[in-house]
Amino acid sequence: MKWLVVTFLLTVTQTAWPQYKSGTVIFLSLSENQLTVAADSRITFGSGEYQDTECKISAFGSKFIFTMAGVAENGTKWNARSIARQIWQSESKDGSGASDLHIRVSDKWITAMEKVYDDPALIAASRTQTGTDYLASAAFAALDKSGKINVMLVDIGFDLRFFDATGKIRFFADRRILLKQSALGHADVVTEFLSRSSERSIAYMEWFDTTSAALSRSKEQAALASKFIELSILLHPKNTELGFPIDVVQFGPPPLGIHWIWIKPNCQQN
Numbered sequence: 001m002k003w004l005v006v007t008f009l010l011t012v013t014q015t016a017w018p019q020y021k022s023g024t025v026i027f028l029s030l031s032e033n034q035l036t037v038a039a040d041s042r043i044t045f046g047s048g049e050y051q052d053t054e055c056k057i058s059a060f061g062s063k064f065i066f067t068m069a070g071v072a073e074n075g076t077k078w079n080a081r082s083i084a085r086q087i088w089q090s091e092s093k094d095g096s097g098a099s100d101l102h103i104r105v106s107d108k109w110i111t112a113m114e115k116v117y118d119d120p121a122l123i124a125a126s127r128t129q130t131g132t133d134y135l136a137s138a139a140f141a142a143l144d145k146s147g148k149i150n151v152m153l154v155d156i157g158f159d160l161r162f163f164d165a166t167g168k169i170r171f172f173a174d175r176r177i178l179l180k181q182s183a184l185g186h187a188d189v190v191t192e193f194l195s196r197s198s199e200r201s202i203a204y205m206e207w208f209d210t211t212s213a214a215l216s217r218s219k220e221q222a223a224l225a226s227k228f229i230e231l232s233i234l235l236h237p238k239n240t241e242l243g244f245p246i247d248v249v250q251f252g253p254p255p256l257g258i259h260w261i262w263i264k265p266n267c268q269q270n
Helices: 080-092 101-117 120-130 160-166 188-195 199-211 217-235
Strands: 025-031 034-039 057-059 064-070 134-143 149-158 171-177 181-185 247-252 257-262
Touching (some): 025 149, 034 149, 034 217, 057 080, 064 181, 080 101, 101 171, 181 188, 188 199
Antiparallel strands (some): 025 181, 247 257
16 A cells, blocks of 8 residues: 555544544654654534543653554544553663654554454444545654664555445554654645745745844754744644644753754643
């Protein structure tokens, strides 16, 4: 299965399968062994109501970051972020600074998520709602003992044609290492402005380059990440599913560690 780096968040609404749907946009940038991650805050429920309180970036300890877009929760039955944290806790017992921690955690998370996604009602709802084979995208970032940041990006989906023909579920998973920049969720606007593929994006990015010229590299990356999320909230065709405030974190070897540029008060213990 060929996956797009830019993905969108699945919305699933089915009375028999209670969970929220969450329009998400996430931007990740890896530069000079420093990772910058930014995300919006809105969750939209099946009733059309929304809350701008969702913690979409999670820090596990001081050396691991997790973020995701996709089917993230089934009421009180399971939570994809909690599953990721539990796996990280288990795998970290063997050494949180291991160079393959991001691989081990992401691989076991895929296995765990395929088990909870193995629900024909969920798959049928996703098939109806989106017409695609997409279920989730996630990023796992770990700092190893040498001070290097390793970031694994993951996509999970299902064989759409096979499901339509048989009603049975066959999963696919794609893994890739983050080399520079990536966007998850409703990322069309991020892609447009990052690639400067339109007149408005060229004009805006030229302005941004000028205004950010005096900033340090670290501050410039934080400002850029925040701007990409802001532009998405304002300009995306589905921007009713996106909302302020914007959370931004920077992650790297000491003395930086995990440094929140902005985080909602309710996410402090996330």
